[in-house]
Amino acid sequence: MKAAIYTRYGSPEVIQIIDTEKPVPKPNEVLIKIKASSVTRADTMMRAGRPKFGRIFLGLFKPKNTSLGTGFSGVVESVGSEVTEFKIGDEIFGEKLFSNGCNAEYICITEDMVIALKPTNISHQEAAPICDGFLTSYNFIKEHAKLKKDQHILINGASGSLGVAAVQLAKVLGAKVTAVCSSKNSDFVKSFGANRAIDYTKTSVYNLPDKFDVIYDTVGTLNYKDTKTILTTDGIFMTPVLSRKVMWQMLWNPKNVKFEATGIKKTEDLKRLLKELINLFEEGKLKTHVDKTYILSEIVTAHQHLDTGRKVGNIVIINP
Ligand SMILES: NC(=O)c1ccc[n+]([C@@H]2O[C@H](COP(=O)([O-])OP(=O)(O)OC[C@H]3O[C@@H](n4cnc5c(N)ncnc54)[C@H](OP(=O)(O)O)[C@@H]3O)[C@@H](O)[C@H]2O)c1
Structure with missing residues (x-):
């Protein structure tokens, strides 16, 4: 599968698209075929390694975790043997917090993370940035x-x-x-x-x-x-x-x-807040504004747009 990675801190050009193994879910994980993922200010800050004190957690000289992208929306392709909450074909969205990896074609995520069924009245590109x-x-x-x-x-x-x-x-x-x-x-x-x-x-x-x-x-x-x-x-x-x-x-x-x-709040508290947000989306009281969409191979351009500081609402990568 294709995935965006960065192996050193710097400008958007440090991002590369690589071919890597499609992940296999552990017993408590779901494998998601990603339809849309967000590109956020947090992602650009991690890529740039700024502010510099953040490198204490991200890696002093180079990123410890080379994958990119925190928010996603997609479809469950397979589930581990212990998964009870989700099934194949479910449309789910959420965030991978600091473990990243959503700017890719697939991710595996444990079912107790900040993930939930996508409201049926919104698209994947509207759902992917909700957790930002x-x-x-x-x-x-x-x-x-x-x-x-x-x-x-x-x-x-x-x-x-x-x-x-x-x-x-x-x-x-x-x-x-x-x-x-x-x-x-x-x-x-x-x-x-x-x-x-x-x-x-x-x-x-x-x-x-x-x-x-x-x-x-x-x-x-x-x-x-x-x-x-x-x-x-x-x-x-x-x-x-x-x-x-x-x-x-x-x-x-x-x-x-x-x-x-x-992102470092207790997962149970984030899930409670997300549930309330989902209700508001389902009632049509909230709407995600997507400024621009890109495909995965254009992620450098997406980061360049974010770096202008002028984006309006959200930037989303879509996997056609
Ligand atoms: N603590 C957390 O948990 C957490 C979580 C997520 C994000 N964040 C942080 O939150 C910040 C905001 O992120 P974001 O994605 O919402 O926004 P953003 O992309 O940083 O902001 C873009 C918008 O800010 C406006 N803007 C730029 N300079 C401004 C100024 N001096 N006064 C007023 N508006 C100005 C721009 O409008 P104009 O073009 O009209 O100026 C543009 O529409 C980031 O620093 C991000 O890292 C923190």
Whole structure:
């Protein structure tokens, strides 16, 4: 089978497509024929080996795990002898977390991982990126912010994968949404329910007259200290982007500043959140936005597009 790998850190050109053995499922694994897989910011960061402290986990001088791709959607082709939850022909989606390997034609995954039956009303390409934007943003908005009806949330980077998901999730929970993105994406974020859009190239959010209950900085460009004037007294500042500054601010303001690497949350908690998301997709309340699709042999171009920092929503690799 074909699979994307990287054997050294660097620009998108370090990625190669190789021919490798089709995996064979262990007793507790399912073999999935991948129909679509995501290419996310996390994938590009692993490929680049940045931020450099991440190499403590990824491999100091070169990646320990050379496979790429965390999110997938596909069809179960065979199951191990101990598998009870899934059967041949099931359409399933999910993520392989840090073990990667989804940018390929097949993967094996244990049935207790963050995987589930794909909602029948969405396509494989809409399902593959759900565990990036939707699962991460749901974890922040529901578990950390505990966002309530009529609260006001500011979402910075509202046109990215996490941002578009966050706008929709905040609306589902009944909150008022101020979305921050460039003006070319302002109608786009409003089409997903944002009450208004602020162009960060023209207006500094720090000067807004509003008081927000929650600020969700999906792209990590805001500074908690500077947002204090636009946060309510108990307001929460959350970001999925880790930096030394955020770590320091969390230490001194644990109730108000939140970061979490969603992927290292307990699998049972992720599965519970995913189940709730699936219900919302089935009810037609959420929609994945796919910016561009590529085939596996074009994965270098897909990574190049992500590296521009301008993608809108999600990037997906499809296996025709
Ligand atoms: N902690 C976790 O568990 C976790 C999980 C998943 C992802 N992440 C991280 O979350 C981050 C966001 O990922 P993503 O895929 O949603 O987004 P992304 O691809 O990094 O962001 C793309 C979007 O950000 C907008 N943008 C760029 N600069 C901006 C700025 N200064 N202010 C406001 N918007 C700006 C762009 O819109 P314009 O073109 O309009 O500027 C574009 O639509 C990444 O750093 C990723 O590594 C963390």
